[in-house]
Structures are given as C-alpha cells and as structure tokens.
Amino acid sequence: MPLIELENLTKTYRIGEIELPVLRGISLSIARGELVALMGASGSGKTTLMNILGCLDRPTSGRYRLDGQEISGLSSDQRAILRNRKIGFVFQNFNLLARTSALDNVLMPLSYAMEDVSEKEARRRARELLERVGLGDRLDHQPSQLSGGQQQRVAIARALINHPPLLFADEPTGNLDSRTSEEILTMFERLNREEGITIILVTHEADVAAHARRTIHIKDGLIENGACDRAAPPPARAEEKTR
Amino acid sequence: MSLLPGRVYRTIRAALHALRRNVMRSALTTLGIVIGVGAVIAMMEIGQGSSRAIRESIARSGADNLMIQPGAASSGGITFGGGSGMSLTPQDAEAILRECGSVRAVAPVVRTRTQVVYGNRNWIPVFIHGTVPAYLDVRGWRDLQEGEAFTDQEVRNASKVCLLGQTLVRELFDDQSPIGQEVRVKNVSFKVIGVLSRKGANMMGMDQDDILLAPWTTIKYRVSNTQYVQSGQNTGSDASSGGTMGRIYPGQTALYPERMASQLADTPMPVRFTNIDQIQVAARTPELVPEAIREIRLLLRDRHRLRADEPDDFSIRDMTEMTRQLKQTSDLMTRLLLIVAMISLVVGGVGIMNIMLVSVTERTREIGLRMAVGARARDILRQFLTEAVVLCMLGGAFGIAVGRGSSWMVRTALNWPTELSVAAIVASVAVSVSVGVIFGFYPAWKASRLDPIEALRYE
Numbered sequence: 001m002p003l004i005e006l007e008n009l010t011k012t013y014r015i016g017e018i019e020l021p022v023l024r025g026i027s028l029s030i031a032r033g034e035l036v037a038l039m040g041a042s043g044s045g046k047t048t049l050m051n052i053l054g055c056l057d058r059p060t061s062g063r064y065r066l067d068g069q070e071i072s073g074l075s076s077d078q079r080a081i082l083r084n085r086k087i088g089f090v091f092q093n094f095n096l097l098a099r100t101s102a103l104d105n106v107l108m109p110l111s112y113a114m115e116d117v118s119e120k121e122a123r124r125r126a127r128e129l130l131e132r133v134g135l136g137d138r139l140d141h142q143p144s145q146l147s148g149g150q151q152q153r154v155a156i157a158r159a160l161i162n163h164p165p166l167l168f169a170d171e172p173t174g175n176l177d178s179r180t181s182e183e184i185l186t187m188f189e190r191l192n193r194e195e196g197i198t199i200i201l202v203t204h205e206a207d208v209a210a211h212a213r214r215t216i217h218i219k220d221g222l223i224e225n226g227a228c229d230r231a232a233p234p235p236a237r238a239e240e241k242t243r
Numbered sequence: 244m245s246l247l248p249g250r251v252y253r254t255i256r257a258a259l260h261a262l263r264r265n266v267m268r269s270a271l272t273t274l275g276i277v278i279g280v281g282a283v284i285a286m287m288e289i290g291q292g293s294s295r296a297i298r299e300s301i302a303r304s305g306a307d308n309l310m311i312q313p314g315a316a317s318s319g320g321i322t323f324g325g326g327s328g329m330s331l332t333p334q335d336a337e338a339i340l341r342e343c344g345s346v347r348a349v350a351p352v353v354r355t356r357t358q359v360v361y362g363n364r365n366w367i368p369v370f371i372h373g374t375v376p377a378y379l380d381v382r383g384w385r386d387l388q389e390g391e392a393f394t395d396q397e398v399r400n401a402s403k404v405c406l407l408g409q410t411l412v413r414e415l416f417d418d419q420s421p422i423g424q425e426v427r428v429k430n431v432s433f434k435v436i437g438v439l440s441r442k443g444a445n446m447m448g449m450d451q452d453d454i455l456l457a458p459w460t461t462i463k464y465r466v467s468n469t470q471y472v473q474s475g476q477n478t479g480s481d482a483s484s485g486g487t488m489g490r491i492y493p494g495q496t497a498l499y500p501e502r503m504a505s506q507l508a509d510t511p512m513p514v515r516f517t518n519i520d521q522i523q524v525a526a527r528t529p530e531l532v533p534e535a536i537r538e539i540r541l542l543l544r545d546r547h548r549l550r551a552d553e554p555d556d557f558s559i560r561d562m563t564e565m566t567r568q569l570k571q572t573s574d575l576m577t578r579l580l581l582i583v584a585m586i587s588l589v590v591g592g593v594g595i596m597n598i599m600l601v602s603v604t605e606r607t608r609e610i611g612l613r614m615a616v617g618a619r620a621r622d623i624l625r626q627f628l629t630e631a632v633v634l635c636m637l638g639g640a641f642g643i644a645v646g647r648g649s650s651w652m653v654r655t656a657l658n659w660p661t662e663l664s665v666a667a668i669v670a671s672v673a674v675s676v677s678v679g680v681i682f683g684f685y686p687a688w689k690a691s692r693l694d695p696i697e698a699l700r701y702e
Contacts, residue, residue: 054615097612112619158616
C-alpha cells in the first residue's frame with residue numbers, strides 16, 4: 001500500500017467572483033521509504049500541493065489517502081492530530097523558536113502529542129535526535145548562537161521527535177550556502193536510507209532534486225511527469241482526465 | 244485526555260518560557276496587576292485595621308450593651324413607668340451569663356440617687372450604681388486611672404468600698420488622689436479604692452464620669468434599704484415585701500418570717516427575693532446583640548414563669564442606633580474599597596490584553612509553526628490563555644507581597660492599625676486569575692483562529 005495516494009485532486013481558490021484553479025487534477029502515489037523531489041516553477045501550484053499533502057489545507061475535490069486514511073474530509077483538529085503523528089516539517093527559514101534552546105525547540109511538538117511522554121523520556125529522545133543530526137554538543141544553544149546549517153539540523157531533529165513516517169522539506173536549502181546545503185541533503189538521504197522515512201523535498205532547484213530518487217514536476221496545476229514510481233509506467237494523460 | 248500531567252506541565256512550562264523570552268515586557272505588563280492587587284491588599288488591611296479600631300471604640304462606647312429593666316408596676320390603674328416593677332433578681336443576671344451563648348458579661352445594677360459627702364464638700368452624682376466587678380467589663384471600662392476595682396468577695400460581704408468617676412473626684416477632692424479616703428453616702432462610710440478613667444458624655448449627653456460604683460449588696464442593704472423611706476427618690480427597692488414577691492412568683496411563697504426592725508438594722512443580710520433595678524449585659528460582638536436579646540427574652544420568660552399570652556415583665560433595650568451606624572460605616576468602607584479595587588484591576592487587565600494582542604501578532608509565525616507540528620486550535624487557545632493567567636497570577640503574587648509590605652510600612656512608620664486580611668488575599672488571587680482569563684481570552688481566541696498556512700508565511 002502506498003503511503004500517499006492522490007486521485008484527481010483539485011484546488012480552486014475563490015477571490016471574490018473570480019475562481020482561480022491552482023491544482024487541476026493531480027493523481028499521484030508515493031510509496032513508503034521513497035525520497036521524492038517535488039519540483040516546479042513558482043506559481044505552478046507546487047506550494048499548494050505541498051500544503052494539501054502536509055494536511056495543512058484541504059482539497060476542493062478529489063481524494064487524498066495518507067497511510068491508508070482518507071484525509072480530504074477531516075476537520076482541522078483531526079488534521080492537526082494527524083500532522084503531529086505522521087508528518088514532520090522542515091522549512092526554508094528554519095522557523096525555530098527564538099531565545100529557546102535547541103533542546104526545547106526539538107521538544108516543542110511533543111507538547112501537542114496525544115501520547116503522554118514523561119519529561120525524562122522526552123528529553124532523552126530529543127538529546128538522541130540532536131546527537132544524530134550532529135548537534136550533541138549544542139543542546140543548550142539558542143538559534144541565534146547557531147549557524148544556518150545547524151539551525152536547519154535542529155529543525156530536522158524537531159521534525160523527527162514524534163517518529164513520523166513522512167517528512168516534508170519545503171526548500172530546505174533555500175537559505176543555505178552550497179556546502180551546507182550539501183550537508184543537509186546528505187542528511188536527508190541518510191535518514192531515508194537508514195530510517196526508511198519517506199521524504200518529500202519541495203524545491204525549484206534541479207541540484208537539490210538530483211538528490212532524490214524520483215522527481216515529480218508540476219506545471220500549471222498538473223503533474224508533468226513523475227506521478228508514479230519509475231518502476232511503474234506513468235498513467236497516460238487521457239486516463240487521468242477520464243477519472 | 245487534555246489533562247495528562249506531562250502536557251499540563253509542558254503547557255505551564257511553555258507559558259513561563261514564553262514570558263521569560265521577554266522579561267521586561269512581561270514585568271511591565273503585569274505591573275498593572277501588581278499595583279492593583281497591592282493596592283487592594285494594602286487598603287483592605289489598613290481599612291480592616293481602622294474599621295476594627297472604630298468598631299472597638301464604638302463597642303467601648305456601648306454598641307454591644309443591652310439594658311434589661313423590670314416592666315412597669317401598676318396599682319389601681321396607675322402605672323409607675325418603665326423600670327418600676329420588681330421582677331429582676333441577681334439570680335436572673337447569673338442565669339443570663341450562664342445560659343446565653345452570645346453574652347459576654349452581665350452586671351446586675353442597683354441604683355440610687357443621693358448625696359455623697361467628703362469633708363465639707365458634697366455632691367449628688369448622676370449615677371450611684373451598686374453592681375459587681377463585671378460591670379466594668381460590660382461598660383468596657385476596665386482600665387482604672389488609679390487604684391483597683393472591688394472584688395466579688397467584697398460584693399458578697401457587702402463591703403463599704405467604692406470607685407469614683409472623674410467628675411466626682413473633681414467635685415469632692417479637687418483632683419487630689421482620693422484613694423484610701425472615706426466618703427459618706429447617706430451616712431454610710433465608703434472607702435475609695437479606685438478612680439475610673441475618663442469616659443465623657445454618653446449618647447444622651449449625660450456625664451458618665453459623674454458616677455459612684457460600689458458593691459450592689461452594699462448599696463442595696465446598707466444605703467437604700469436603711470434610707471428607703473426618707474430618700475423617696477429610689478424606685479422602691481424594698482426587698483422584704485413578701486407579699487409583692489409572692490404575687491410575682493406564685494409557688495414560691497415560703498419566705499423568711501418577718502424580722503424585727505432591730506434585727507434588720509443589725510444584720511443586713513441578703514434575702515432570697517432581692518430585686519434589682521436593672522441588668523446590664525454585654526454581647527460578645529455588636530452584631531450578636533439581636534441574638535442576645537432573643538436568648539435573654541426566652542430565658543427570662545422561662546424563669547419568670549410567664550404564660551405564652553402574658554406580656555414580658557421586663558424590657559430589653561439596646562443601642563440600635565449605634566449598631567446601625569456602625570454597620571453603615573463599615574459597609575460603605577468595604578464598598579468603596581471594592582470599587583477602587585475593580586477599577587485598578589480592570590486597568591491592569593486592559594494592559595494585559597493589549598500586550599497579549601501585540602504578542603499574538605508578533606508570534607504569528609510561531610503559532611503557524613505550532614499548528615503545523617500538530618497544535619489544534621484549542622491547544623493554541625489554551626497556551627495563550629495560560630500565558631495570560633500565569634502573568635496575572637505572578638502579578639497577583641507580587642501584588643500580595645507589595646500590599647503586605649506597604650501595609651507593614653504604614654503600620655511601622657505611621658503607626659496605623661492594620662490587620663491581615665485573608666479574604667483580601669484569596670479574593671485578589673481569584674480576581675487576578677479571572678482578569679487573566681477574561682482579558683486573555685480575546686487575544687488567545689484570535690491566535691487560535693489563525694490559518695496555519697497564512698501564519699507560517701507571515702513576515
């Protein structure tokens with residue numbers, strides 16, 4: 001069973017009288033343990049698709065199954081719980097809490113977890129994650145005392161605290177120099193390989209997408225190519241339309 | 244589910260952490276609450292202290308006092324006015340003290356009005372009260388200017404000792420110390436053993452210092468009794484009229500046999516049915532006066548064997564006017580304090596709301612992030628509400644310290660009476676938490692309504 005399955009997903013924004021279709025019928029499936037790049041020029045609907053895939057937004061029509069669960073009909077609270085449990089986010093601008101230690105930043109998502117983790121266990125888990133991203137000696141540093149690459153690694157550790165099967169990285173290297181970018185991307189690859197975490201890299205840079213084993217191109221609200229794994233043939237455009 | 248201990252702990256910790264990220268602003272924000280609560284506590288403590296002082300001074304002037312007088316005697320359709328009956332006994336007084344829970348002290352009083360002579364001076368004091376030592380307690384008059392009060396032993400012995408009021412001392416002794424001197428009351432010599440402190444005029448404008456106090460037995464059996472016929476001013480305090488007593492207390496007719504005049508003069512012994520002119524009673528507090536009246540009335544009706552349809556053979560008077568004024572004063576004070584407290588706390592609350600709104604706007608990205616990692620709307624609401632409440636509670640705690648501190652300063656520096664008010668502290672904590680909830684709700688609600696996508700993109 002694929003981790004993510006989209007069927008003819010559409011999203012239309014309504015600005016006053018004008019209807020603005022952003023996604024116009026996306027069908028897509030991503031298997032567990034894949035490392036996928038989601039590419040597209042700005043305005044292609046890439047961000048909207050990511051918001052929907054990340055359960056931050058709801059599609060106008062179509063079906064979205066995540067880990068076998070139908071998402072498109074969930075309330076915002078249900079989606080919040082789902083995000084907490086199944087999805088980790090890494091952002092372009094890191095989005096760390098200012099004047100808060102790396103450890104506390106990593107611990108933050110746990111305060112919304114449904115399971116009650118003891119303080120000791122939570123700290124142990126956070127310390128372990130920070131060690132794994134190579135920041136074992138910077139637990140008490142605040143974001144302002146960390147470099148960009150280090151901040152992004154804290155963000156990755158934070159995304160992993162609830163053991164999500166799916167990790168979204170929205171332009172994770174957009175604010176980093178090329179050497180640090182390389183480090184971060186290598187880390188994603190390692191996580192994907194060693195932990196089997198499914199990672200979706202949203203980017204507009206081909207260099208970044210090159211780290212993924214599969215690239216999905218979006219253009220004008222439609223998938224240009226890469227809708228299915230390379231192993232399986234991509235569904236024909238006509239077939240997509242008829243659905 | 245939302246009350247898991249780990250999560251509650253983390254919510255409060257997160258709130259404290261968020262407040263610590265901006266210590267100066269949090270401190271200034273909460274200053275309104277600190278000042279508000281501090282002012283309330285200080286004012287309540289000072290107010291209660293002075294209110295207590297006022298209450299005590301009013302109580303001293305007799306707000307807790309009751310006076311029981313016998314009912315009116317009448318003969319052939321002519322009544323002799325209130326207090327002319329002979330229905331009260333010293334035993335009534337003892338029973339009141341023993342059986343009425345809201346009574347603090349009781350003093351039987353025998354009155355007379357006659358001349359007091361010392362050397363070549365004489366004076367007719369307004370009050371000559373024959374009583375017991377508890378009288379001073381009832382009247383709140385325990386601190387004597389000099390000397391000491393007579394004892395219960397001296398009452399039993401009908402000793403010829405007396406206490407003098409200031410006016411009497413001035414008139415008879417020219418303000419010299421009268422201790423140890425002897426004054427004559429209707430040819431009975433009384434040794435002066437004490438001088439009362441100054442009390443001034445009472446509510447009717449009568450000089451309360453124009454007084455002579457002596458054991459009631461002495462006044463009754465040595466002064467009034469012997470001089471009864473000649474004095475004519477006394478309201479019939481004749482103890483030995485067995486016929487009258489027999490009418491009042493049917494069923495107890497076995498009186499002592501009539502004694503001869505010479506016997507009476509030789510041994511002034513208390514007889515069984517001694518009547519007294521009034522009983523003065525002090526309730527435990529001025530507020531308990533109505534309760535005391537009820538208890539005393541039931542007790543005396545029972546003791547006097549009055550049938551249900553018979554009117555009281557006594558009357559009880561209290562200082563209603565005074566009690567009411569006292570109550571009005573303290574009510575007004577409390578209400579005034581409450582209004583001031585309300586205003587200052589509302590001002591503080593507006594400050595909290597203002598800063599919380601700023602904080603929500605400033606932390607829009609953080610809210611978006613929290614939502615993205617799984618915070619539900621209610622989690623965000625709870626978090627910001629907790630922050631506001633924690634802020635207010637810290638303010639309240641500091642306010643209590645400030646309030647107690649300033650009331651202590653007022654007490655030490657200005658020597659004003661203050662009194663610890665637990666109610667004020669409890670109320671302040673409750674009010675600051677409510678202020679936090681009320682004024683923190685709108686910003687928190689606003690935060691919880693943010694769209695995570697918009698919030699994440701907010702610059």
